[in-house]
Amino acid sequence: MAPEESTETTRLLQSFERRFLAARALRSFPWQSLEEKLRDSGSELLLDILQKTVKHPLCTKHPPSVKYTRCFLSELIRKPSGDSVTLSESTAIISHGTTGLVTWNAALYLAEWAIENPVAFTHRTVLELGSGAGLTGLAICKMCRPRAYVFSDCHSRVLEQLRGNVLLNHISLEPDATTPVEHPGHDTHHSEIPRVTVAQLDWDTVTTPQLAAFQPDVVIAADVLYCPETVLSLVGVLQRLSACRKDEQAPAAYVAFTVRNPETCQLFTTEMGRVGISWEALPRHDQKLFPYEEHSETDILKLML
Numbered sequence: 293m294a295p296e297e298s299t300e301t302t303r304l305l306q307s308f309e310r311r312f313l314a315a316r317a318l319r320s321f322p323w324q325s326l327e328e329k330l331r332d333s334g335s336e337l338l339l340d341i342l343q344k345t346v347k348h349p350l351c352t353k354h355p356p357s358v359k360y361t362r363c364f365l366s367e368l369i370r371k372p373s374g375d376s377v378t379l380s381e382s383t384a385i386i387s388h389g390t391t392g393l394v395t396w397n398a399a400l401y402l403a404e405w406a407i408e409n410p411v412a413f414t415h416r417t418v419l420e421l422g423s424g425a426g427l428t429g430l431a432i433c434k435m436c437r438p439r440a441y442v443f444s445d446c447h448s449r450v451l452e453q454l455r456g457n458v459l460l461n462h463i464s465l466e467p468d469a470t471t472p473v474e475h476p477g478h479d480t481h482h483s484e485i486p487r488v489t490v491a492q493l494d495w496d497t498v499t500t501p502q503l504a505a506f507q508p509d510v511v512i513a514a515d516v517l518y519c520p521e522t523v524l525s526l527v528g529v530l531q532r533l534s535a536c537r538k539d540e541q542a543p544a545a546y547v548a549f550t551v552r553n554p555e556t557c558q559l560f561t562t563e564m565g566r567v568g569i570s571w572e573a574l575p576r577h578d579q580k581l582f583p584y585e586e587h588s589e590t591d592i593l594k595l596m597l
């Protein structure tokens with residue numbers, strides 16, 4: 293960045309910071325200058341603005357009203373940065389025999405956590421299990437600069453919709469996550485364009501070598517603990533993933549879920565204990581970026597595979 297450009301960006305960030313900390317009227321913010329800057333800078337600038345405003349240490353300690361924050365974020369998301377996610381999804385919660393054609397709250401909750409913690413994904417290869425409509429992964433691809441992102445699911449209809457949703461967001465799809473890099477923009481460690489693939493992956497049948505071929509640094513899953521059978525399948529695949537070492541390290545894993553039935557969640561942690569996977573619950577975040585009603589508690593567990 294040229295020195296004058298960097299001074300302009302610093303001024304813009306300061307202007308947002310000061311106005312937000314003083315809870316000034318939203319119309320007084322320099323939205324026009326932001327729109328102009330976003331044409332060249334993209335999501336990084338938005339992340340910097342989040343750090344200077346809603347994630348500012350002072351705001352974390354003494355947050356402004358939820359209404360003010362929500363209006364601010366809505367305005368920020370509306371800016372033409374390409375950082376919106378467009379989805380085609382079903383209106384029924386179960387259709388074609390699957391729950392994967394709609395976005396569930398845990399997917400939104402995990403996407404919010406990812407947007408607030410982009411470093412967990414930046415320059416990493418992310419494998420998502422049970423991606424469904426793809427909201428979480430698309431948000432991560434747009435906001436967290438992963439090196440590669442593998443969406444996966446077992447259901448053919450879900451996979452078809454998922455591929456459509458990736459393309460709808462102007463992200464190009466590579467044919468196979470396990471083949472060598474073809475796109476020249478993807479072969480550097482710090483490429484800004486993630487290598488995105490959609491894989492058919494069934495937790496019940498996928499083998500350790502097949503999982504290892506994805507070379508995941510991070511594994512994520514949202515709303516995949518909805519019945520005892522899926523819990524057992526999921527723990528099986530997590531156990532196989534724990535044997536996938538990259539640079540002698542197993543992948544980091546994050547599982548987000550809505551607590552509908554405490555016994556099912558209990559089964560998950562018990563089964564993980566049985567196969568030697570330890571876990572910790574991440575602190576809850578209250579900064580909602582997406583409009584959704586929470587009827588039940590939603591949590592994220594970080595797993596030590």
Ligand SMILES: C[S@@+](CC[C@H](N)C(=O)[O-])C[C@H]1O[C@@H](n2cnc3c(N)ncnc32)[C@H](O)[C@@H]1O
Binds near residue numbers: 391515
């Ligand atoms: C409730 S949906 C959640 C979708 C998305 N993650 C979300 O939160 O919006 C559960 C997803 O897990 C997938 N799934 C269930 N069992 C699976 C299995 N054995 N292997 C792979 N995917 C599975 C389903 O196809 C479905 O897309």
